[in-house]
Amino acid sequence: MKNIQMKKPILLLFVIALLSVSCNDFLDVNDNPNNPAISTPSLTLPVAQQSFAALNARTMTYLGNFLVVNWATPSNWSANQIYCRYNFTSADFATIFETSYSDIFKNLTYVENYEDPTGAVDYSNYKAISKIIKGFQYQLLVDLYGDIPYSEANLRGDNTTPAYDDAETVYKSVIDDLAAAVDLIQNAPDNAEDPGSQDIIFGGNMDHWIEFANTIKLRMLVRLSNTGQDSYITTQIASINANGGGYITSDVVANPGYTSSANLQNPFWDYFRQPTTGNQTDRGDYTVAAEYGINFLNANNDPRVEYLYAASSTGGNYKGAPQITTLPGTGYTSNDLAKVGPGLLKSADQDQVIMSLSEALFIQAEATTTARGYLPGGDAAAQALYESAIEESFVALGVTDAVTEAQAYYDQDIANITWDSSPNKIEAIMTQKWIALNGTSSIESWIDLTRTGYPSGLPIPVESGGVRPLRLLYPASEVARNSANVPAQTQDAVFTNAPFWK
Known part of the structure; x- marks a missing residue:
C-alpha cells in the first residue's frame, strides 16, 4: 500500500502559509481566512481541509465506532451513557452539522467563488478540490440527517435561513458536481495554479483528486442500490469509466505536518493522547x-x-x-x-485517514458482485477485490507479514471470511468492511448497517428498547435560527426516519 507523502520542506512552506492566516497555531481555524481581504485560495484551502479531516477523525469516527459496537465504556466511568441508551437529542453531535456549514463549506465556497483580480491566475484546480471535498461531506450529511440545505446554502449574509432540499435531489446534485470537478481538472487551462503543498491531502496531484472524486461517486451510486434506479446507476458509472481516471489506489490521507506539540497533533491521536508526553x-x-x-x-x-x-x-x-x-x-x-489499539494510535504525527484503500476496494467489490452487477466481472472479480481489501486492512494496521497473515485469515472455511464459504456475498463484504473501518471511517459502517442490515447479529443495548438509530436530529442551534425551514422532527425521528436510500 502506498500512501501519498509530502516532503518536509514542503510541509515547512505549508506551516508558514497557514501561520500567515491565523495569529494562533497553524491548525487553528477559529480565525477564518474568509474574513481578511487578502485571503486567497492557497491560504483558505488547507484550513478547510484540516477542519474537514479533524471533524471526520473525531466526532464522526467516535460516534460510528459506538453505533457499530466496536467500542464501549467501562464501569468506572459515567461518560458516554448516551451510546448505550440511544436517547439522542438535538443537542447531541451538533458539531457534525455546524462545523460542516459554518467552517468547512464556508471556506470551500470562498475558494470556489474566488476570482483572481488581476486575471493572471486560474484557480480551476482549487475549485475542483473544493467541489470534491464538499461532495464527500454533503453525502455524509444526507446519510446522517436526510434533507439538508444545499441549493441556498453557503450564501452567508445573502441568505442566513436557507431552504432544505430533498435528500435524493442533493445526492444526485452532488454526483453531478463530482463529475463537474473532474471536468474542471481535465480541462484546466495552462495557467491553472498548482495547489502544491497547500493541498494537505494529495500535495497538488490532480490525477489523485480525479480518482478520489470517482471513488466518492461510486460509493454514492452503490448506496442507491435499494432504490430501484439501476439504469441511473449504470449510466453514472459509465460516465466514471469515460473520464478514464479510475479509482483511488492508495489511502487518502491528510497531513499538514502534525507534530507532538499542543494543538498540532493528529486529531485522532489528540482525542486519546496528551501533547508532548503521549500520556x-x-x-x-x-x-x-x-x-x-x-x-x-x-x-x-x-x-x-x-x-x-x-x-x-x-x-x-x-x-x-x-x-x-x-x-x-x-x-x-x-x-x-x-x-x-496501536494499529490506530501510531504517533502524534501520523497521517489522518480520510478514505482507506480498503474501503474503496470493498465498495468496488460490492459493485462488481453478481447481486449488484454495476461493474464487470461478476463474483470472481468481486472475490479478488474483496481479498485485496482485507489485505490492505492488514497492511494499514501494521500487521507483521500483513499479506501472508491476511491470506491465512481469509482462507479459513468460515462464512463471511472466506469468499467461497459465504453464501451471501453482500453480507461477507459488509462484515469484513466493518472490521476494516474500525477506528477510521466507522461512520460508514453505521450507514452500511442501516442500508444492508449487515453485519448481522450486532447487539442492541437493552436500554434503547431494542431499536437502533437510523439518523441524527438537526441541532437545536439550527432549529432556533432557521425554524421556518428545518423539517419537523421529534425524538422518535431518530428511529423512524430512514434515509431515502434504505
Whole structure:
C-alpha cells in the first residue's frame, strides 16, 4: 500500500502559509481566512481541509465506532451513557452539522467563488478540490440527517435561513458536481495554479483528486442500490469509466505536518493522547473495546485484534465490555479492558485517514458482485477485490507479514471470511468492511448497517428498547435560527426516519 507523502520542506512552506492566516497555531481555524481581504485560495484551502479531516477523525469516527459496537465504556466511568441508551437529542453531535456549514463549506465556497483580480491566475484546480471535498461531506450529511440545505446554502449574509432540499435531489446534485470537478481538472487551462503543498491531502496531484472524486461517486451510486434506479446507476458509472481516471489506489490521507506539540497533533491521536508526553487522556481511559467486537475477532482467529485494540493494563488480556449502563463498582474497569489499539494510535504525527484503500476496494467489490452487477466481472472479480481489501486492512494496521497473515485469515472455511464459504456475498463484504473501518471511517459502517442490515447479529443495548438509530436530529442551534425551514422532527425521528436510500 502506498500512501501519498509530502516532503518536509514542503510541509515547512505549508506551516508558514497557514501561520500567515491565523495569529494562533497553524491548525487553528477559529480565525477564518474568509474574513481578511487578502485571503486567497492557497491560504483558505488547507484550513478547510484540516477542519474537514479533524471533524471526520473525531466526532464522526467516535460516534460510528459506538453505533457499530466496536467500542464501549467501562464501569468506572459515567461518560458516554448516551451510546448505550440511544436517547439522542438535538443537542447531541451538533458539531457534525455546524462545523460542516459554518467552517468547512464556508471556506470551500470562498475558494470556489474566488476570482483572481488581476486575471493572471486560474484557480480551476482549487475549485475542483473544493467541489470534491464538499461532495464527500454533503453525502455524509444526507446519510446522517436526510434533507439538508444545499441549493441556498453557503450564501452567508445573502441568505442566513436557507431552504432544505430533498435528500435524493442533493445526492444526485452532488454526483453531478463530482463529475463537474473532474471536468474542471481535465480541462484546466495552462495557467491553472498548482495547489502544491497547500493541498494537505494529495500535495497538488490532480490525477489523485480525479480518482478520489470517482471513488466518492461510486460509493454514492452503490448506496442507491435499494432504490430501484439501476439504469441511473449504470449510466453514472459509465460516465466514471469515460473520464478514464479510475479509482483511488492508495489511502487518502491528510497531513499538514502534525507534530507532538499542543494543538498540532493528529486529531485522532489528540482525542486519546496528551501533547508532548503521549500520556492517556480521560477519553483514552473511558474508551474501551466492546465485548461483541473483540469476541468476534478472537472467535475467528483474526490477528488484527492486537492492532485494533491494546491489551488491558492488568493481565494483558483482549477483553471487551458490553454496551450497557453499568453501575459504579460492578463490571470491568478500564484497567481490565482492552482499549484503542496501536494499529490506530501510531504517533502524534501520523497521517489522518480520510478514505482507506480498503474501503474503496470493498465498495468496488460490492459493485462488481453478481447481486449488484454495476461493474464487470461478476463474483470472481468481486472475490479478488474483496481479498485485496482485507489485505490492505492488514497492511494499514501494521500487521507483521500483513499479506501472508491476511491470506491465512481469509482462507479459513468460515462464512463471511472466506469468499467461497459465504453464501451471501453482500453480507461477507459488509462484515469484513466493518472490521476494516474500525477506528477510521466507522461512520460508514453505521450507514452500511442501516442500508444492508449487515453485519448481522450486532447487539442492541437493552436500554434503547431494542431499536437502533437510523439518523441524527438537526441541532437545536439550527432549529432556533432557521425554524421556518428545518423539517419537523421529534425524538422518535431518530428511529423512524430512514434515509431515502434504505
